[in-house]
Amino acid sequence: MSTQKPRSHDEDSLNFDKLEKELHAAVDADKRYWRENDAKFRAVGQKVETYEEFQDIVKASHLKPLEKGDNLNNIVFDQPWNSHAIKMKNAAPLKSTGSDLQQANNLPKNGQEFARDWRRHHKTVESQYDYLLKIGGPRLGEIFKTEISFGLLGDILTALCQGFSNSDSSAVLAVVHGLTSANRFSLSVQFLSSKEKQVCSDLFHKLKSSNENQTEADGKHIQDQLNELEKIYQLKSK
Structure with a gap:
């Protein structure tokens, strides 16, 4: 006769919080991949002069256009653009x-x-x-x-x-x-x-x-x- 203990309710239940986090991470990673991929094609189409400019466009692919009311007065630009x-x-x-x-x-x-x-x-x-x-x-x-x-x-x-x-x-x-x-x-x-x-x-x-x-x-x-x-x-x- 088998002596295996019945599985508890906790062992059979799924960790939905963990699954949700993993799902969100996978979705974000997928969005990032396609966003950067589009930026690469855009940079090639613009015929950027250097690889540094190409990298800048890809790195900035997550940035959104300025909205009305945005203020740049307190932003310091250290990058030699x-x-x-x-x-x-x-x-x-x-x-x-x-x-x-x-x-x-x-x-x-x-x-x-x-x-x-x-x-x-x-x-x-x-x-x-x-x-x-x-x-x-x-x-x-x-x-x-x-x-x-x-x-x-x-x-x-x-x-x-x-x-x-x-x-x-x-x-x-x-x-x-x-x-x-x-x-x-x-x-x-x-x-x-x-x-x-x-x-x-x-x-x-x-x-x-x-x-x-x-x-x-x-x-x-x-x-x-x-x-x-x-x-x-x-x-x-x-």
């Missing part, structure tokens, strides 16, 4: 106009506020051009530190080119330089349409022409900066 900006950080500071207005409370504090005001209050080339110069290149570099919204770079270049005046050449150059501080700026450039790329080329031609009346020393310094910026804006091979 833009190697081009670092390369040019030792260049002499560029002159800009509207420095007294840059501290005004009505100027945007981040890219989201800029895009909102740009589309709501600045619908003509003249208004857009004045708005960019009032903010100034250095401030724009801070505003777009995280990124430039899709399609916005082309609009900015168009406003600068169509509204360009030789008397503003230093301020326009400062804006063109400030924009390059944006995270993954090279990708923003790649998304420019053929028409926008031609506008960008025309803008640099105007900046070069305005530089012809500079003294030899100043002219060479500005020309060197323009040559470097042309590479960053992918108008010249590196």
Whole structure:
């Protein structure tokens, strides 16, 4: 006769809490796999320049777009997102106009506020051009530190080119330089349409022409900066 003891109720019952945790972990792992897999295909499609940029896109695949009301003022960015900006950080500071207005409370504090005001209050080339110069290149570099919204770079270049005046050449150059501080700026450039790329080329031609009346020393310094910026804006091979 068998002496095996009957199984207790506890031994026959399942640990549903443990099973639920394991299920959630498996679902999260599956979501992460497909999310990162999609990010890899997206990075390849964007033709990122370096493997580091590829890794950044995959690592950031879990991040969500900013929502209205999100505040970036207290966030410190230690990551050297833009190697081009670092390369040019030792260049002499560029002159800009509207420095007294840059501290005004009505100027945007981040890219989201800029895009909102740009589309709501600045619908003509003249208004857009004045708005960019009032903010100034250095401030724009801070505003777009995280990124430039899709399609916005082309609009900015168009406003600068169509509204360009030789008397503003230093301020326009400062804006063109400030924009390059944006995270993954090279990708923003790649998304420019053929028409926008031609506008960008025309803008640099105007900046070069305005530089012809500079003294030899100043002219060479500005020309060197323009040559470097042309590479960053992918108008010249590196």
